Amino acid sequence: MDTRVRPDTSIPFYQPAGNEVTLFEHAWANRLPLLVKGPTGVGKTRFVAHMAARLGLPLFTVACHDDLTAADLVGRHLIGDGETIWCDGPLTRAVRQGGICYLDEVVEARKDTTVVIHPLADDRRILPIDRTGETLEAPPGFMLVMSYNPGYQNFLKGLKPSTRQRFVSITFDFPPADREAAILQSEAACPRMLATQLVSIGRNLRALKDVDLEEAVSTRLLVYAARLIVAGLDPVDACRAAVVEGLSDDPEVTTALMEVVSATFGR
Numbered sequence: 001m002d003t004r005v006r007p008d009t010s011i012p013f014y015q016p017a018g019n020e021v022t023l024f025e026h027a028w029a030n031r032l033p034l035l036v037k038g039p040t041g042v043g044k045t046r047f048v049a050h051m052a053a054r055l056g057l058p059l060f061t062v063a064c065h066d067d068l069t070a071a072d073l074v075g076r077h078l079i080g081d082g083e084t085i086w087c088d089g090p091l092t093r094a095v096r097q098g099g100i101c102y103l104d105e106v107v108e109a110r111k112d113t114t115v116v117i118h119p120l121a122d123d124r125r126i127l128p129i130d131r132t133g134e135t136l137e138a139p140p141g142f143m144l145v146m147s148y149n150p151g152y153q154n155f156l157k158g159l160k161p162s163t164r165q166r167f168v169s170i171t172f173d174f175p176p177a178d179r180e181a182a183i184l185q186s187e188a189a190c191p192r193m194l195a196t197q198l199v200s201i202g203r204n205l206r207a208l209k210d211v212d213l214e215e216a217v218s219t220r221l222l223v224y225a226a227r228l229i230v231a232g233l234d235p236v237d238a239c240r241a242a243v244v245e246g247l248s249d250d251p252e253v254t255t256a257l258m259e260v261v262s263a264t265f266g267r
């Protein structure tokens with residue numbers, strides 16, 4: 001066991017679903033990059049934050065978007081006081097410090113980012129910085145982690161095989177009922193009874209077959225509802241605002257979803 005793995009009260013709460021904690025530790029110890037797949041709001045980001053804290057590693061998180069370029073990751077020259085100064089981007093900082101670089105929703109990023117991701121994600125573990133002429137070798141602590149949501153990508157935005165085949169992959173899904181209830185109790189300090197009701201709403205909404213939703217209700221939205229209810233909001237109103245309105249703009253759909261909510265709270 002690595003000596004950096006230690007109990008620490010500052011570790012963000014994470015409710016595991018399976019062997020992902022062990023898998024992450026082995027991937028890190030063996031200097032392998034990790035791809036975390038799954039729908040939004042199922043705990044991918046929380047998992048990475050938990051693991052970084054658990055391993056005592058600095059974490060550099062990048063929320064990828066369609067304008068994100070390799071230079072945003074690696075760094076750029078900035079002009080100030082008549083001087084040009086090189087400024088490391090988050091990927092370079094993670095490499096220099098031997099930490100975790102987490103690229104959230106990586107398929108959103110521009111394609112030129114693969115130029116810097118690929119050499120760091122295979123045996124070479126190097127980061128060539130063209131602008132400064134440096135080539136950094138990643139220290140043992142460095143780990144590249146990326147997330148992506150397979151259900152939400154269109155054909156053009158799918159991950160290329162040459163990228164995904166450089167990563168150890170793990171799929172996240174909605175947690176089983178007892179684990180999701182434990183997450184709500186911990187994240188919203190809500191009573192068990194309320195957690196069970198909200199989990200049941202989540203499961204019933206996810207099971208609706210004839211309602212057209214872009215994505216199923218996430219654990220994140222159930223946590224929001226729990227927090228609003230714990231703060232004193234009426235449960236039906238809280239679920240409408242935190243869960244139902246976030247899932248659809250179509251009045252027919254939201255009415256159908258609200259029926260599930262109302263039935264759960266006996267309205």
Ligand code: ADP
Nearest residue numbers: 013014015040041042043044045046187219220
């Ligand atoms: P993702 O990165 O998959 O979109 P997040 O990690 O941001 O999702 O999770 C959203 C929220 O849901 C978290 O802030 C946390 O409150 C809660 N959550 C979801 N899954 C878990 C889990 N397994 N353990 C603890 N909290 C979780």
